[in-house]
């Protein structure tokens with residue numbers, strides 16, 4: 214799965230070091246969860262274009278293979294593996310596989326689910342367990358797994374993908390919105406705890422971005438007309454407009470930023 218050139222880059226600290234000086238993220242290893250499509254794929258692309266070796270993952274092998282081929286065509290160093298972030302054995306396998314190759318510098322926790330639309334009081338325990346387990350708990354548990362590997366190489370950067378709904382709940386998306394608020398809290402909790410290990414923890418809160426996840430919103434003209442009234446930039450965002458911000462947060466240029474959430478919404482204001 215790993216090409217010999219990539220193995221050499223990870224195993225040989227001298228080459229790691231030398232590459233770090235040529236481009237902002239050269240020589241770094243970045244894990245992005247749910248990165249075969251949408252914002253995750255755009256984050257992997259942006260990190261890869263800055264020189265990082267990216268590890269793309271999602272639940273289905275076919276999607277992983279497609280994303281790996283796409284990124285390779287763009288001359289991005291990439292490895293792919295399946296990972297259901299809700300499964301402890303998958304999370305551990307992902308990290309164990311990687312740590313053999315010399316360290317993990319960046320974690321972007323992007324995977325999320327939303328199995329429920331409606332009045333929050335109609336949501337079930339099962340809905341809450343699923344949403345909190347994937348959107349929040351898995352983000353924390355992955356962080357717990359990567360931190361020792363980041364500490365071993367002297368630091369790292371973690372980015373959680375929240376949502377503007379974490380600040381202002383979206384109608385009919387109560388449990389999902391609460392899970393995204395929890396990520397704002399997780400960012401604030403972990404940043405001071407990990408600062409002494411030289412690990413920065415930040416978050417992005419996208420507005421409406423054109424992905425499959427939100428297609429029910431941006432493909433509906435009436436809903437979008439309503440949203441546009443609250444937007445300064447009168448359109449939905451593109452995944453690349455989030456990927457670039459994530460890559461910035463992981464770069465040296467953001468070395469004094471931790472515990473922050475950057476909202477990327479086209480200037481959204483008022484109630485959603």
Ligand SMILES: NC(=O)c1ccc[n+]([C@@H]2O[C@H](COP(=O)([O-])OP(=O)(O)OC[C@H]3O[C@@H](n4cnc5c(N)ncnc54)[C@H](O)[C@@H]3O)[C@@H](O)[C@H]2O)c1
Pocket residue numbers: 246247248249250251252253271272296297298299323324325326347374375376377418419420421422423424425426427
């Ligand atoms: N698109 C938007 O408008 C928008 C707005 C705000 C926040 N977000 C957030 O951005 C992130 C990415 O969403 P997206 O819009 O790119 O949509 P997307 O559908 O491309 O991404 C969500 C991904 O999570 C994956 N996923 C779900 N459960 C998983 C699991 N157990 N293990 C691994 N992967 C799993 C899905 O397969 C999917 O690929 C999510 O956290 C989402 O909440 C999106």
